[in-house]
Every structure is written in C-alpha cells, then in structure tokens.
Amino acid sequence: MICPKCHTKYLANLKTCGDCNKRLVNASLIELPISEITWKSLPQFEGKLYSDMITEIFNKKDIPYYVKINWTSSAYGVHGIGISSDLVQIYVPELSYKRASEITLSIIGTK
Numbered sequence: 001m002i003c004p005k006c007h008t009k010y011l012a013n014l015k016t017c018g019d020c021n022k023r024l025v026n027a028s029l030i031e032l033p034i035s036e037i038t039w040k041s042l043p044q045f046e047g048k049l050y051s052d053m054i055t056e057i058f059n060k061k062d063i064p065y066y067v068k069i070n071w072t073s074s075a076y077g078v079h080g081i082g083i084s085s086d087l088v089q090i091y092v093p094e095l096s097y098k099r100a101s102e103i104t105l106s107i108i109g110t111k
Contacts, residue, residue, distance in 0.1 A: 001026065004062055025062040026095065039066070039091040042101055045108045051088040057103050063096045 001010045001024035003017035010017070010024055017024060045051075051067055058065050068089040092100040 023062060037064075038094040040094045040097045042090045042092060042097075042104045043108070044087060044089050045104075046087055048086045048088060050108050051086075051090065053107055054090060054104050057107075058092075058100065061099070061103075063092060063100050063103075065090055065092045065100070067091075 001012055001014060002008070003010070003020055003022050004025050005020045005022045006017065008017060008019060015024055016022070048069065051069070055065060055067060057063075068091070070087045090100075090104065
C-alpha cells in the first residue's frame, strides 16, 4: 500500500497514511509507468455532466482514470447546453475496472 499524496509505503494491513491522513491505495497502480498499465474502457455514454460526477467519485475513491471526449468539445472547449451533448469514454486500470464499472453504471444506468 502507498499514500497517493506523499508516496510513503505501508504494509498491506494499514488503510490510512500516518503523515497525510489520506486513504492508502494499491502500490502497483502508482509504481507502474502509465504505458505499462493495462487500461480498460468503461461503457461509452453521452454527457460531460455525467463524466464530471463519475470522475469526482473516482478521485474520492483513488481510482486512476483518463477521460476521452469527442474532438470538437475537447479541442475548442465547446459544450452543448443539455446533459446529452458530448460522447464520453472513460478508461481505468484493469485492476480497478469492476469497482469503476459499478460506480459508472450506478450513475448512467444500464441500457
């Protein structure tokens, strides 16, 4: 286990950093270079609002991710008025996929 803030390593039975009081995360997610992490795509959905909600939860639960939004919106910062204007794809490490998928589906629903 490792602290995501100060990167202090801890034994697996500990849950919180003694210095930062942050929740510890799996060390393998931090120590691997991004190119060596196997990224898995969550279900694609429409709406940057949903993306913001999902990534806020991922941040609180220390789930690494990256978001891919359609080119026009991301390049020019143009977003529609409605919640269903942008196609969004979120990628998470394979080790976090199950938990991230459950969170995502609880927000966007199942189709």
